[in-house]
Amino acid sequence: MDATLQKYIDKLNALNFKEMYEGDFFLTWDKSDDELEAVFTVADALRYMRENNISTKIFESGLGISLFRDNSTRTRFSFASACNLLGLEVQDLDEGKSQIAHGETVRETANMISFMADVIGIRDDMYIGKGHTYQKEVAEAVTQGHKDGVLEQKPTLINLQCDIDHPTQCMADMLHIIHHFGGVENLKGKKIAMTWAYSPSYGKPLSVPQGVIGLMSRFGMDVVLAHPEGYEVMPEVEEVAKANAAKTGGSFTKTNSMAEAFKDADIVYPKSWAPFAAMEKRTNLYAEGDADGIKALEKELLAQNADHKDWCCTEELMKTTKDGKALYLHCLPADINDVSCKDGEVEASVFDRYRTPLYKEASYKPYIIAAMIFLAKVKDPQTTLKALEERGIARWFQK
Amino acid sequence: MDATLQKYIDKLNALNFKEMYEGDFFLTWDKSDDELEAVFTVADALRYMRENNISTKIFESGLGISLFRDNSTRTRFSFASACNLLGLEVQDLDEGKSQIAHGETVRETANMISFMADVIGIRDDMYIGKGHTYQKEVAEAVTQGHKDGVLEQKPTLINLQCDIDHPTQCMADMLHIIHHFGGVENLKGKKIAMTWAYSPSYGKPLSVPQGVIGLMSRFGMDVVLAHPEGYEVMPEVEEVAKANAAKTGGSFTKTNSMAEAFKDADIVYPKSWAPFAAMEKRTNLYAEGDADGIKALEKELLAQNADHKDWCCTEELMKTTKDGKALYLHCLPADINDVSCKDGEVEASVFDRYRTPLYKEASYKPYIIAAMIFLAKVKDPQTTLKALEERGIARWFQK
Amino acid sequence: MDATLQKYIDKLNALNFKEMYEGDFFLTWDKSDDELEAVFTVADALRYMRENNISTKIFESGLGISLFRDNSTRTRFSFASACNLLGLEVQDLDEGKSQIAHGETVRETANMISFMADVIGIRDDMYIGKGHTYQKEVAEAVTQGHKDGVLEQKPTLINLQCDIDHPTQCMADMLHIIHHFGGVENLKGKKIAMTWAYSPSYGKPLSVPQGVIGLMSRFGMDVVLAHPEGYEVMPEVEEVAKANAAKTGGSFTKTNSMAEAFKDADIVYPKSWAPFAAMEKRTNLYAEGDADGIKALEKELLAQNADHKDWCCTEELMKTTKDGKALYLHCLPADINDVSCKDGEVEASVFDRYRTPLYKEASYKPYIIAAMIFLAKVKDPQTTLKALEERGIARWFQK
Missing domain, CATH: 3.40.50.1370 (Aspartate/ornithine carbamoyltransferase)
Known part of the structure; x- marks a missing residue:
C-alpha cells in the first residue's frame, strides 16, 4: 500500500463519520468536526490519487444533476469535474428548456429527474429564506421517492450555494x-x-x-x-x-x-x-x-x-x-x-x-465536492480507497 | 445464473424479435406483439440488473443525440438516463446554437451529427403531419449515410414523441x-x-x-x-x-x-x-x-x-x-x-x-427507452444479457 | 498484431513528432511535415480501430472543454465525438450562462475551468486579430497554471477555428x-x-x-x-x-x-x-x-x-x-x-x-481532432496504439 494513501486512511480510521453515508450536505454547521475532517481528508486522498494516475471512478454509470438558478462558471465546472472524477455524467436541469408546469410541485420535478440520479447539486442563492428551503424540499422528495420504490437509489443533495451557506x-x-x-x-x-x-x-x-x-x-x-x-x-x-x-x-x-x-x-x-x-x-x-x-x-x-x-x-x-x-x-x-x-x-x-x-x-473545490459525494455514497470509504488503489485502473492510459 | 434473469431470458427465447436488430422505433403499431413483449422484458431485465448493481453498459464510447423541438423534462431525463445506462454520452442538438443553414437538407444535418452517434432521439410533436415525417427522413438519411460509408454505424432512431404516437x-x-x-x-x-x-x-x-x-x-x-x-x-x-x-x-x-x-x-x-x-x-x-x-x-x-x-x-x-x-x-x-x-x-x-x-x-420510461436501444443494437440479447451478468462489473463500486 | 494497425505504426516509426507531446494545435504552419503526417496517420489508425470495435479510450475520466463563440453544428459534434472516443466528457463553457466578471482576465477564466480539463477546444473566428490571440492567451494561462501547481495537468488547446486558420x-x-x-x-x-x-x-x-x-x-x-x-x-x-x-x-x-x-x-x-x-x-x-x-x-x-x-x-x-x-x-x-x-x-x-x-x-474531422489530442497526450503513440489493441476492450459490447 502506498504510504501517503495509508496516512489518509489512518486519519479516517480515527474519525467518526458514519452518519454521512446516504446523507446530504446542506450547511457546514449540520456536520460534526469529525465529519468535516473526513471531507478534507477524502478530498486530499482523491487529489493524491488523481495526481498519481489512479482512477477513482466509483460509478460505471449514473447521473449527477445540476440545477443552477444563478450564473456560474467556477462552481459549475467544479461540480462537473467532481461528478466526472467519480464516474457520473452531468445532466443540467435547465429550467428554461424544461416543461415544468405552473404549480408543479417540487416533489414531482425532483422525482422525475432522479430515476438514475446519484447526486443533485443545486445553486439557489438569490432570495433570502428560499434557497435552503428549496434544497431541503428536493432532498425530502427524493428520500420519499426512494422509500416508495420510485427511485432505485436516493440521490445525495449537495448545496452548491444557498441563501445561508456556501459550503x-x-x-x-x-x-x-x-x-x-x-x-x-x-x-x-x-x-x-x-x-x-x-x-x-x-x-x-x-x-x-x-x-x-x-x-x-x-x-x-x-x-x-x-x-x-x-x-x-x-x-x-x-x-x-x-x-x-x-x-x-x-x-x-x-x-x-x-x-x-x-x-x-x-x-x-x-x-x-x-x-x-x-x-x-x-x-x-x-x-x-x-x-x-x-x-x-x-x-x-x-x-x-x-x-x-x-x-x-x-x-x-x-x-x-x-x-x-x-x-x-x-x-x-x-x-x-x-x-x-x-x-x-x-x-x-x-x-x-x-x-x-x-x-x-x-482548485480545492472540485475535490471538496467529490469528497462530499464519496462520503455519502460509500459505506466504508477506507476499504474502498484501498480497493481503488488495488484495482489500479489508470485515469490516463498510456504506455 | 441468477434465476430471475434466467426467467427474463427464457421469456425472450420464446419471442421472435429478430427484425428489431438494427431497426428504429417510430410507432408501436409498426411492431409485432412479440417485439413489444421483447421491449417490456428487456426493460424489466435492465431494471433488475441495475437494482442488483450489475453494469449494463454495452458501449465504451459513443453518442446518443437528442433533438427536442419542444420543451421537456421527463423525456429529456429519461433519454439521458437510458443512454447513460448503456454507456452513451448524450449530446443535445440545440437548433438555436447550431449553424444549420437556411435550406440545409435534413439529410445533411442528420449525417453531420452522426459520425459517432449510436442513437438519435427526437421529440417533434408540434405540427400535424410533420414530426413523424421528419423522424423518417432522419432515419433514412443516416441509413443511407451508413450504406455510403459516411457513417461507421447506423444510428437507431427513437421516437421521443411525434405528431402521431408517443411510444x-x-x-x-x-x-x-x-x-x-x-x-x-x-x-x-x-x-x-x-x-x-x-x-x-x-x-x-x-x-x-x-x-x-x-x-x-x-x-x-x-x-x-x-x-x-x-x-x-x-x-x-x-x-x-x-x-x-x-x-x-x-x-x-x-x-x-x-x-x-x-x-x-x-x-x-x-x-x-x-x-x-x-x-x-x-x-x-x-x-x-x-x-x-x-x-x-x-x-x-x-x-x-x-x-x-x-x-x-x-x-x-x-x-x-x-x-x-x-x-x-x-x-x-x-x-x-x-x-x-x-x-x-x-x-x-x-x-x-x-x-x-x-x-x-x-419511472419505467428510461428502461423502455434503454430496451428499445438495446434491442436495436444487440444481435443476440439473451446471450449478451448473460454475458453482462458474467462480466460482473458493478455499476456502483464500493467495498 | 493486426497487419493494418502495424502498417500505421511503421509509418509513425519513420516520423519525428516528439514535440507534439504536451503541445497545442493552433496553425498548421506551426507544424512540421512529419507532424502533420503523424496526425493523418493517427486519425486513420483511430478510425480503423473504431471500425474494428476496439476501444481507444485513453481516459477513464477527464473533461474536454469547448468554447464556441460562434454557432456550430459540424465542429461542435466533431469535437464532442473526438473527446468521447478518447474518454473525455465534453463540458461546454457557455459564456451566457457563466459568471465571468467584467474585466475578469483570460488567465483567470482559463484556470477556473481547467482543474480537470485535458483538452480545451475553441472556435473564435469572428474578429480579425482576436481569435488566434485569445487562443494563445488561454494556452499560456493554463501552461502557467500547470507550472504553478494550480492545474494537475496542462490542458491541450485545439484551435477549432480562429481568424487565421481552421486546421x-x-x-x-x-x-x-x-x-x-x-x-x-x-x-x-x-x-x-x-x-x-x-x-x-x-x-x-x-x-x-x-x-x-x-x-x-x-x-x-x-x-x-x-x-x-x-x-x-x-x-x-x-x-x-x-x-x-x-x-x-x-x-x-x-x-x-x-x-x-x-x-x-x-x-x-x-x-x-x-x-x-x-x-x-x-x-x-x-x-x-x-x-x-x-x-x-x-x-x-x-x-x-x-x-x-x-x-x-x-x-x-x-x-x-x-x-x-x-x-x-x-x-x-x-x-x-x-x-x-x-x-x-x-x-x-x-x-x-x-x-x-x-x-x-x-467525416474525417472527428478523427483529425482525436489524433491532435492523442498526439498531445500520449508520449509514445506507437506503443500505446499497440497496447490499446492488446487491451482489447470492445467499443460496442455484444455477444
Missing part, C-alpha cells in the same frame, strides 16, 4: 488555509478577518461571509467579521459562529472598522455583499412583483454602497496585517480596482501578488 | 399496467378509459391519446375513447385501434360522455388534448406565417375548451369506476384543480392519492 | 484528398483551386481559404487562389503559401478569374468569404461600438458581393476541370442555388453529384 466554497477556502499553515493543528490563535469590501455591483449573496464565519470559527481561530453599519448578516449565523468559537477556545467578534479587522490578521477575506435586511426586502418585493419597488431599492443600495468606497483591500491595509503578509482569500471573481471597475474590493497589485494562491484556493 | 410514454404506461395487474395475461376484459379532460392551456399534442388507443387495444382490453364533440383524434389511428381490438378479442369504442367512459373502468387516463382538425389548421397557419390567424385560432380553441370544464376527473367520477378504485394514469405534468390552475384535468385529492403510482409509471 | 477543417479536407487520390505521393503536380464564390450572406470567415492555401501548398500541388478584386485574404498567409510552394516544388498563384482557376483543376474548393480589409474595419467598428458604421459596412459589403453573382460553381465550369470531374470540396453548409438561396456558391446538380464525397470529407 463547497468555504470548505475549499478552509482546505487551502489548512495546507497553507501546514495543518489544522497550527490554526489555534490565528486571526482571520472576514470583511465587507466595496463593489460597484449590488445584491451579492451573503452566503460566503456567512459560510466563512460559520465554518472558520470551528478551528480555534480569532474570527473577526467587519462591515459598515447596515451590512449585517443573518443573526442566526452569527449565533452559530459565537457558539463555535466558545467551544473551540477561539473568538468571534464584530467591528465596523476594516482597519481594526486587518490589524495583525493572519488571513483576510475582503468581499462585497448585500445587507441582509435589504435582501429580505428585495425577496418580498419580488414576491409581490413590485418592479418599481425593486428599482428604487437597487438605487438606494447602490447609493449606500457608494458611501463605503474606502472599504478596499489596499497595499496600505495589507501592511498592517501580521508581518505585512496575511494570506489574502477571495471566492473569485473579485472586483479589482482599475481592472474590473474603477473602485472595487481590492487593489490590483495586492490581487496580482496573490494570484497563484487564489487559483490554488479555487 | 416511449405509452409503453411505460403499459408496463406500469402490466405490473399493476400482475401480468399481461390478466388484462383480458379489463376496461380502460382514455378520456379528454379540461385544461386552461391550449394545443396539447394528440400523441398520448393516439398512442394509448393504438397500443392498449392490443391486449384484449375494452378500450374506450371519450371526448367532447370536436376533439377527434386522427382517424387513421382510430382504425389501428379498431383493427387491434378485433384481432385480440377486445373492443374499441367511442363516446362523448366522460361518465360513460369511467363507468366500471379498471383504468382511467383523463388528459387534455387539442382537436386534430384545429391542429391541422394551426399547422397550415404557421406554414403561411399567418400570425393573426394563429391568434384567432388560439382564442377560439380556448373558448371551445372552456365549454367543457366539466370534463374533470373528480372524486365523484372515480367512485363510479370498478370498485371505486380504477388505476389512474397520467403522463405528467397534470393540470390539477386549485394547484396548477383553478379548473383542470383532475381534482387534487384524486391526484394526491395516486401520486406514488404515477411516479412509478414515469 | 481541423483543412486537415480533414486534406485527409479526404489523400484518400481520394490514393496517397500523399500522388499529389505532386495536381492543381487545386481555392476560389471565392458568391453568397447572399455577408461576413463569412476567412479561416477556410487561408487554412487551405496554408496547408495544401505543402504537398507539391499547384495551388491557385481565385477571388474578385477586393476579396484579398491576409497577406501573411499568402506568404506562408508561397514559401511552402517554393519548398515542395509546387506553386502558389493568384488570379481574379474563377474560370482560370477551374481550368484543368484536379480539385476545386469554391466558397464565399468576406474581404480581409472589410473584416478588419468591422472589428474596429465593433471595438468602437459604432452601430451605424457596422450597418453601413454590412450594406456596402452585400452590395459588393452582389456584383459577383457570376462566381458560382456551375456545371459549365465543372466541365472545364481535369476530365470534367475535379473533386469538389466544401466545408459545409454550402449556399446552393435554388435550395438554400436563389443565387449561391454552387449549382444544385453539382452539389448533389458530390454529396457522398462531401459527407465523407466531413
